[in-house]
Amino acid sequence: MTTVRIPSPLRRYTNSQSKVQASGATVQELINNLEAEYPGVKSRLCDDSGQIKRYVNVFVNGNEIRTLQGPETPVAATDEISIVPAMAGGR
Amino acid sequence: MAYITSDQLLAKLRQEIKEISVHELADKLDKGEITLVDIRGRDEWDQGHISGAAHIPRGFLELQIETRQANRRKPIAVMCAGGVRSLLGARDLQTMGYRNVVSVAGGFSGWKNAGYPFVVPRTLTPEQRNRYARHIVMPEVGEEGQLKLMDASVLLIGAGGLGSPAAIYLAAAGVGRIGLVDFDVVDTSNLQRQIIHRLDDVDKPKVESAAHTIGQLNPDVSVIGHRTQITSQNAFNIISQYDIVINGSDNFPTRYLVNDACVLLGKPLVDASVLRFEGQVTVFDTTKGGPCYRCLYPDPPPPGEVPSCAEGGVLGVLPGIIGSLEALEAIKLILGQGDPLVGRLLQYDALDGEFRALNIAKNPACPVCGEHPTVTELIDYNQFCGVPPVEVVSANGAQAAVSA
Numbered sequence: 053m054t055t056v057r058i059p060s061p062l063r064r065y066t067n068s069q070s071k072v073q074a075s076g077a078t079v080q081e082l083i084n085n086l087e088a089e090y091p092g093v094k095s096r097l098c099d100d101s102g103q104i105k106r107y108v109n110v111f112v113n114g115n116e117i118r119t120l121q122g123p124e125t126p127v128a129a130t131d132e133i134s135i136v137p138a139m140a141g142g143r
Numbered sequence: 144m145a146y147i148t149s150d151q152l153l154a155k156l157r158q159e160i161k162e163i164s165v166h167e168l169a170d171k172l173d174k175g176e177i178t179l180v181d182i183r184g185r186d187e188w189d190q191g192h193i194s195g196a197a198h199i200p201r202g203f204l205e206l207q208i209e210t211r212q213a214n215r216r217k218p219i220a221v222m223c224a225g226g227v228r229s230l231l232g233a234r235d236l237q238t239m240g241y242r243n244v245v246s247v248a249g250g251f252s253g254w255k256n257a258g259y260p261f262v263v264p265r266t267l268t269p270e271q272r273n274r275y276a277r278h279i280v281m282p283e284v285g286e287e288g289q290l291k292l293m294d295a296s297v298l299l300i301g302a303g304g305l306g307s308p309a310a311i312y313l314a315a316a317g318v319g320r321i322g323l324v325d326f327d328v329v330d331t332s333n334l335q336r337q338i339i340h341r342l343d344d345v346d347k348p349k350v351e352s353a354a355h356t357i358g359q360l361n362p363d364v365s366v367i368g369h370r371t372q373i374t375s376q377n378a379f380n381i382i383s384q385y386d387i388v389i390n391g392s393d394n395f396p397t398r399y400l401v402n403d404a405c406v407l408l409g410k411p412l413v414d415a416s417v418l419r420f421e422g423q424v425t426v427f428d429t430t431k432g433g434p435c436y437r438c439l440y441p442d443p444p445p446p447g448e449v450p451s452c453a454e455g456g457v458l459g460v461l462p463g464i465i466g467s468l469e470a471l472e473a474i475k476l477i478l479g480q481g482d483p484l485v486g487r488l489l490q491y492d493a494l495d496g497e498f499r500a501l502n503i504a505k506n507p508a509c510p511v512c513g514e515h516p517t518v519t520e521l522i523d524y525n526q527f528c529g530v531p532p533v534e535v536v537s538a539n540g541a542q543a544a545v546s547a
């Protein structure tokens with residue numbers, strides 16, 4: 053199982069957990085399995101065609117997947133996934 | 144007990160310590176072969192010194208030499224005004240195990256009389272030297288760095304949650320000119336996090352309240368209040384007056400606007416945002432080859448998808464931490480010290496108690512900083528973000544519809 057860091061706006065889908073465990077050989081698979089466990093998460097991460105939304109960044113061990121193999125980026129059990137959406141708050 | 148006179152001591156030292164001429168010194172400095180330590184007093188140093196020399200007054204020589212050169216084998220030249228005190232200084236370094244110490248014969252006077260270049264530094268007043276003593280004592284800052292801070296100008300977008308701590312720390316650090324762009328007035332609900340404002344300031348413009356607080360903290364700092372909303376019309380004019388921009392805004396249209404304006408003007412942008420218990424901070428500097436906000440987030444989320452602090456809440460101390468990090472990154476840029484957060488997003492989760500640095504890459508297809516930019520001037524950012532234009536009251540009280 054891989055550790056996935058959940059950002060604040062998505063924690064209402066994960067019972068307020070900031071970290072969850074999920075399985076999957078690629079980022080894509082992992083998101084699908086995350087959706088099975090926590091319904092609603094995927095629609096916040098991916099658009100209708102299944103692509104990661106352009107205001108969301110997914111990192112595998114600190115590297116953004118667009119610089120790796122995108123949704124096909126392989127994931128190992130020891131990896132750490134971070135999901136970082138755009139946030140505007142500052143005042 | 145036998146004694147010797149000072150003349151005898153110097154004669155003895157001249158036999159024990161190797162001396163070099165100012166010409167030999169110039170040659171070695173040119174080749175980068177030697178560390179030059181000027182051990183004269185503060186006043187003598189202030190009247191002129193060799194560029195690149197380390198200044199350690201003789202009384203502190205043994206205590207501070209290791210911060211400049213810890214390697215006992217590396218060559219060191221000790222210089223004073225005329226070449227006498229430097230013999231004593233060189234002897235003291237030899238006592239500490241420095242094996243390759245020379246004294247500069249003729250000292251700084253000899254250097255100057257031979258026509259070699261020197262600099263006369265701008266200096267701090269005794270009050271400033273005292274105020275910034277904890278900065279000046281650090282070799283990474285020193286008096287030179289403090290003067291850089293005092294010459295610098297930083298623009299803060301928003302005098303709110305992030306802008307408050309950033310402005311306070313920049314002012315305390317002596318940043319010479321601080322600009323604040325904010326249209327709002329202080330509300331009681333701001334005081335939970337916006338520490339630059341006080342209860343007495345409620346209903347006053349935030350730029351006035353912030354300027355007042357800064358004035359009480361450090362009268363050396365000049366504060367320029369821009370009591371307006373930053374828009375596509377005024378952004379270039381406002382931003383171009385400053386060296387660095389710190390973003391503390393609370394909406395996506397302003398974030399894209401400030402990003403594009405900074406990319407197009409070539410200004411470094413320290414960007415951060417907060418929500419609930421989480422914050423993120425990074426430095427966008429496309430002049431250093433780094434990514435920009437659009438590289439990280441090519442499109443804004445649809446309105447309503449990501450909660451604002453007003454909707455989602457924010458722990459008051461969180462912008463305190465993240466805004467302070469923004470001030471710190473700005474100071475690093477001004478001093479030219481350390482690794483700025485260019486190409487890295489530092490993320491803080493307060494509940495987990497963890498900081499994480501994530502690598503962010505420049506997008507070669509970025510519409511504003513990429514190889515073939517399509518955004519070459521400021522656009523309508525409300526339209527870009529799908530937000531209806533906001534009604535704002537301009538500073539003179541007239542109603543005006545603006546597109547941010």
Ligand SMILES: [Zn+2]
Binds near residue numbers: 438512513
């Ligand atoms: Zn870009």
